[in-house]
Amino acid sequence: MRHTILLSLYLAAFWLANSGHYSALMLSLGVISIALVVFIAHRMDVIDHEAQPLHLTLKLPAYFAWLIKEIFVSNLLVVKHIWLGNKSISPVFMTITASQKTELGKVIYANSISLTPGTVTVNIEGDKFLVHALLTQSIKDLESGDMDRRVTQLEN
Amino acid sequence: MDAFIHISSSLFLLIGSFLCLSGGIGILRFPDFYTRMHAVGVTETLATAMILIGLILYNPDFLVDVKLVIILLMTLFISPTAGHALANAAMLNDKMQKDDNKQNSEVKSSTS
Amino acid sequence: MLIAATLAILVVMIMAIMRVFIGPTLYDRVLAVNMFGTKTVLLISLLGFVMGRPEFLDIAIVYSLINFISVIGVLRYSDHFIFKQSGQSKK
Numbered sequence A: 001m002r003h004t005i006l007l008s009l010y011l012a013a014f015w016l017a018n019s020g021h022y023s024a025l026m027l028s029l030g031v032i033s034i035a036l037v038v039f040i041a042h043r044m045d046v047i048d049h050e051a052q053p054l055h056l057t058l059k060l061p062a063y064f065a066w067l068i069k070e071i072f073v074s075n076l077l078v079v080k081h082i083w084l085g086n087k088s089i090s091p092v093f094m095t096i097t098a099s100q101k102t103e104l105g106k107v108i109y110a111n112s113i114s115l116t117p118g119t120v121t122v123n124i125e126g127d128k129f130l131v132h133a134l135l136t137q138s139i140k141d142l143e144s145g146d147m148d149r150r151v152t153q154l155e156n
Numbered sequence B: 001m002d003a004f005i006h007i008s009s010s011l012f013l014l015i016g017s018f019l020c021l022s023g024g025i026g027i028l029r030f031p032d033f034y035t036r037m038h039a040v041g042v043t044e045t046l047a048t049a050m051i052l053i054g055l056i057l058y059n060p061d062f063l064v065d066v067k068l069v070i071i072l073l074m075t076l077f078i079s080p081t082a083g084h085a086l087a088n089a090a091m092l093n094d095k096m097q098k099d100d101n102k103q104n105s106e107v108k109s110s111t112s
Numbered sequence C: 001m002l003i004a005a006t007l008a009i010l011v012v013m014i015m016a017i018m019r020v021f022i023g024p025t026l027y028d029r030v031l032a033v034n035m036f037g038t039k040t041v042l043l044i045s046l047l048g049f050v051m052g053r054p055e056f057l058d059i060a061i062v063y064s065l066i067n068f069i070s071v072i073g074v075l076r077y078s079d080h081f082i083f084k085q086s087g088q089s090k091k
Helices: A002-019 A024-044 A060-084 A103-115 A136-143 A146-155 B002-029 B033-058 B062-111 C002-022 C026-050 C056-080
Strands: A092-097 A119-125 A128-133
Touching: A002 A024, A002 B062, A060 A103, A060 A146, A060 B002, A060 B033, A092 A136, A103 A119, A103 A128, A103 A146, A103 B062, A119 A136, A119 B033, A119 B062, A128 A136, A136 A146, B002 B033, B002 C002, B002 C026, B033 B062, B033 C002, B033 C026, B062 C026, B062 C056, C002 C026, C026 C056
Parallel strands: none
Antiparallel strands: A092 A128, A119 A128
16 A cells, blocks of 8 residues: 555656646646556556565665766776777676675666676576676676675665 | 856767767777677767756756656666667577577588 | 757767668667667757757657667567578578
């Protein structure tokens, strides 16, 4: 029930931000569409299982700040190597081990790897991630486990 | 203050355009599929973010800013998912082709 | 500056289209089409400001969602009907 109310609130905020018209007719149409979406979500049975992970919300901003810094640095690295040309890159496939226990933690870790340019998660089997990297150096950075440790901290 | 905001918005747009062009050159220049994917990654994370931040600074209307932030968040959530799906499909295809070639060569060696 | 950024995005889109045509594998083409789509989203939002009509942003939001779904759709299709000869085909 708590998740249902939260979903309705999110949808209402989204609708208000996108509309910009606040006449009675428009607002009632908005209420009807929100009710319809919540009803469909109930029928699909996705609500109450896959909702906003409440216990993570407080720790997320610090992690996001760190991730944005990381994205910035790796972007500049990849752009540098684009201009330096094909001889300067060393593409490599490598398997790395993730230490997260829950699926959510693994998903956050894999998405963070894919989001930083220069490394892409290609396949996941259990806790082994197959990662393709543009540079051997960036896979070394991943293996040193800084990102892994931060995601595991986030999870607990 | 107005001039400062205007200049910083232009600066963000300029950096974003440069990163975008670098990504475009990367997709033409890199030798194989996986490396090209990294070039596309550049244009989808930092370049998009820079251009949209430039637009947010450029216009003062609050509702329009909210829409720009929604576009930015959506791009950042979508791009790793699409990239992972694409890489996974390409890898499966590569593996299958390798197996096929092996089978073919085995057949050939057994018949010859 | 807005117009310069728009031109830069257009150039990048032309580069992506070139990659779509020269291939060589199916996945290169899907990747380039995906990039073309995300650049279209940026182009629409920039053009909205160039023309002074920020209402274009709604279209940009919808376009980014459609782009994502189309890429996933093509990949689902390639999962079910395997393109074994995609390296050699000249389609």
